[in-house]
Amino acid sequence: MIETVDAPRRRLLATFLGAPVAVALAGTALAGCSADTRPKAAPGSxxxxxxxxxxxxxxxxxxxxxxxxxxxxxxxxxxxxxxxxxxxxxxxxxxxxxxxxxxxxxxxxxxxxxxxxxxxxxxxxxxxxxxxxxxxxxxxxxxxxxxxxxxxxxxxxxxxxxxxxxxxxxxx
Structure with a gap:
């Protein structure tokens, strides 16, 4: 399950890490998203x-x-x-x-x-x-x-x- 990051957490992240690092981290996180709709863990025994x-x-x-x-x-x-x-x-x-x-x-x-x-x-x-x-x-x-x-x-x-x-x- 993907957990969403709320606005206060994003501000805190930007404050401590700096905007360039936050942007890089966000880009890396988004790169992991794809149009692949297959479940990552198959259901069943x-x-x-x-x-x-x-x-x-x-x-x-x-x-x-x-x-x-x-x-x-x-x-x-x-x-x-x-x-x-x-x-x-x-x-x-x-x-x-x-x-x-x-x-x-x-x-x-x-x-x-x-x-x-x-x-x-x-x-x-x-x-x-x-x-x-x-x-x-x-x-x-x-x-x-x-x-x-x-x-x-x-x-x-x-x-x-x-x-x-x-x-x-x-x-x-």
Whole structure:
């Protein structure tokens, strides 16, 4: 909770410390304020919070695996780059959102293990479609395991996007 400083305290502070120091202190105090509306201390039990961190870590790892698959597929089949680029951008956004939601004490790798990409472009695309669908199902499972409504909503949105990716890639 932020405690407000009343006018007499401010005058006393300015008197003893001098106006330049008071201004500097006020500027420093205001610099700590931001538009971030997330609570600094998450509500709920420690067990629930730890469970959500594990769920979020699982989702982070899933996004890293998909990004590695996209990169390997594009490296093996440059003709698929244009088709996969928007979906890869979505996965980058998903990963950023998951990481911004709080610390991940279990560590995160920036890359996932290398993916085996079929030599045939159609088979490679089918592998990406299957991976997208499987990731969508995994995020639904994560969503159901999440105890916090914010995390559950984020995972539901990611699950929907990944399911949509599979449909978009399969349709074209």
């Amino acid at each position: 420690r067990e629930a919070l730890d469970a959500d961190v594990k769920v979020r870590w699982n989702a982070v790892h899933g996004e890293q695996v998909l990004l590695a698959l996209h990169a390997a597929t594009v490296a093996a089949h440059p003709g698929l780059a244009e088709r996969l680029a928007p979906l890869t951008a979505h996965h980058d956004e998903h990963l950023a959102a998951l990481r911004e939601d709080g610390p991940l004490p279990f560590g995160t790798r920036d890359t996932a293990p290398g993916a085996d990409v079929p030599a045939d472009p159609a088979a490679a695309l089918a592998a990406v479609v299957e991976a997208e669908r499987a990731a969508g199902e995994a995020r639904v499972t994560d969503c159901l395991a999440a105890t916090g409504p914010r995390l559950a909503a984020m995972l539901a949105a990611i699950a929907a996007a990944e399911a949509g990716h599979g449909v978009v890639l399969a349709a074209a």
